Amino acid sequence: MSFGWSAGDIVAATNLVNRIIKSVGNIGGAREHFQELETELLSLSRALHEISVLTSEPGQIPEIVALKFVACLCEDILKRFYEKIKPFDATLQIGAGSGMRKGKAVPKMVRWELLVKKDIPELRSYLVAHVGSLTLRLNTALL
Numbered sequence: 001m002s003f004g005w006s007a008g009d010i011v012a013a014t015n016l017v018n019r020i021i022k023s024v025g026n027i028g029g030a031r032e033h034f035q036e037l038e039t040e041l042l043s044l045s046r047a048l049h050e051i052s053v054l055t056s057e058p059g060q061i062p063e064i065v066a067l068k069f070v071a072c073l074c075e076d077i078l079k080r081f082y083e084k085i086k087p088f089d090a091t092l093q094i095g096a097g098s099g100m101r102k103g104k105a106v107p108k109m110v111r112w113e114l115l116v117k118k119d120i121p122e123l124r125s126y127l128v129a130h131v132g133s134l135t136l137r138l139n140t141a142l143l
Contacts, residue, residue: 009068009072009075010048010051010052010068010071010072011052012072012075013048013071013072013074013075013078014045014048014049014052016075016078016079016082017041017044017045017048017078018045019082020041020078020081020082020085021038021041021042021045023082023085023086023089024037024038024041024085025038034120036124037120037123037124037127040123040124040127040128040131041127043127043131044074044127044130044131044134047071047131047134047135047138048071050138051067051068051071051134051138054067054138054141054142061141063137063140063141064141066137067134067137067138067141070133070134070137071134073130074126074127074130077123077126081119081123084115084116084119085116088111088116
């Protein structure tokens with residue numbers, strides 16, 4: 001039973017997490033606002049890696065098959081967040097050598113504050129819950 005899951009799904013989810021980590025990790029002046037988000041994303045990346053290693057073994061029990069499916073449920077939420085932050089990449093890297101002049105970045109930073117920054121606490125809460133659920137399921141499957 002595959003639940004519509006493929007091995008590429010965890011790879012795609014991991015790649016998406018890594019793109020978001022890179023985007024928020026390159027932030028210049030507002031970096032402290034994103035350290036917690038980066039920590040949660042790194043936890044998700046580690047959990048996805050552990051699941052991908054575990055699921056590559058033959059003779060998987062149903063709990064592990066289900067775990068593979070549940071692991072990738074975060075992808076839609078991460079895609080929506082990435083699509084929101086992607087237009088701001090150059091702006092967020094001001095001070096990190098992006099080449100964009102600060103004067104041109106101000107309107108984008110205002111839009112960032114209004115449109116994206118408010119979503120970060122909700123995303124972090126989701127990530128904490130999702131990673132906690134994955135860890136619990138992973139530990140249960142290994143028993």
